[in-house]
Amino acid sequence: MDIPAHGSNEAARIALLRSLNILDTPPDERFDRLTRLAKRLFDVPIATVSLVDTDRQWFKSCIGLSVEETPRDISFCAHTILDDDLLVVDDAQLDPRFADSPLVTGDLGIRFYAGCPLTLNKSLRVGAFCIVDKKPRKLDATERELLRDLARIAERELEVLQLAATDDLTGLSNRRGFEALGHHVLALTKRARSRASLLFFDLNGFKQINDVYGHAEGDRALVGFAGVLRGALRETDVLARLGGDEFVALVAGAQAGDEAxxxxxxxLGVARYNRDNRRGYDLKFSVGYAPCGTQDDTSIAELIDIADHAMYANKRAAREKSPRSEASALVPAQ
Structure with a gap:
């Protein structure tokens, strides 16, 4: 078994990794969503986001393993961060670097590994996005590119930590984080020739909640609606609070009609929230959406703008239909 070497920029790499304040933190849906997606797309039992520390690899997300870390000197990912491109091991039992590794000879029985380095600040590889199987296999060119794309999204999530691109109140991405992550997710769906859709939500009467019940109650309403969105959307969808009472969701792989x-x-989630909480007011919302077809070249910023305009059109239509009602009709963006 080859002990992985340390790169010439090891000190700077470790300093950057520690600055993220991510090591030994609880599971994060943003990363778990990606490993679940990788497990499904590649049909493998194990997928991880691995961060290589001084003497261990620690899993920020790990689907299919019950451990949180392994020693660095036996890890495949510690080899992956020594190069810019993928490390693919078709059959670890036939590779002299890994054949006698306890990860191969022991109960885990790794036979196949593919990892893509996670690079920040252009040159510092802090970890790897990897998939693992217990039987030998190969990756074709399309699968290799897909693994790179998933790693780029994981990189963007790490960059989000650097940019502090999370909404402190709701825990969702903020506008900066959503635009950055959404750009990569949209590129991934286009590469896969898959449709996507962006939904724009606005809370009706939110100013009145603040004015009548106070800003603390307004914050409670925002957190409540964020929870409703988490429950209504899929684990692989990207959610954000853009600011104020505006929320968005990017749905990758959305088929026509999925928006409705x-x-x-x-x-239904809002109705349940209103019934269970009885805060003296009801949450209500307006919504618009902007579909993005396989041949469209629309940016995330443009999709937000289109869906925003559709939402306001829906809100106006609802007011004209019933001035006392703030429930919007569903009108798709054109």
Whole structure:
């Protein structure tokens, strides 16, 4: 078994990794979403986001393993960070670097490994996004590119930590984080020739909640609606609070008609929230959406703008139909 070497920039690499304040933190849905997606796309039992510390690899996300870390000197990912491109091991039992590793000869029985380094600040590889199987296999060119794409999204999530791109109140991404992450997710869906859709939500009467019940109650309403969105959307969808009472969701792989089903789930979730909490007011929302086809070249910022305009059109239509009601009709963006 080859003990992985340390790169010439090891000190700077470790300093950057520690500055993220991510080591030994609880599971994070943003990373778990990616490993679940990788497990499904590649049909493998194990997928991880691994961060290589001084003497260990620690898993920020790990699907299919019950451990949180392994020693660095036996890890595949410690080899992966020594190069810019993928490390692919078709059969670890036939590779002299890993054949006698306890990860191969022991109960885990790794046979196949593919990892893509996670690089920040252009040159510092802090970890790897990897998939593992207990039987030998190969990756074709398309699968290799898909693994790179997933690693780029994981990198963007790490960059989000650097940019402090999370909304402190709700725990969702903020506008900066959403635009950065959404750009990569949208590119991934286009590469896969898959449709996507962006939904724009606005809370009706939110100013009145603040004015009548106070800003603390307004914050409670925002947190409550964020929870409704988490429950209504899929684990692989990207959610954000853009600011104030505006929320967005980017749904990758959305089929025509999925938007109406998602909005129905949000409406049911809001109704349940109102029934269970009884705060003296009801949460209500307006919504618009902007689909993005496989051939479209629309940016995340443009999709937000289109869906925003659709949301306001829906809100106006609802007011004209019933001036006392703030429930919007569903009108798709054109």
């Amino acid at each position: 089903q998602i909005i129905d789930r949000v409406r």
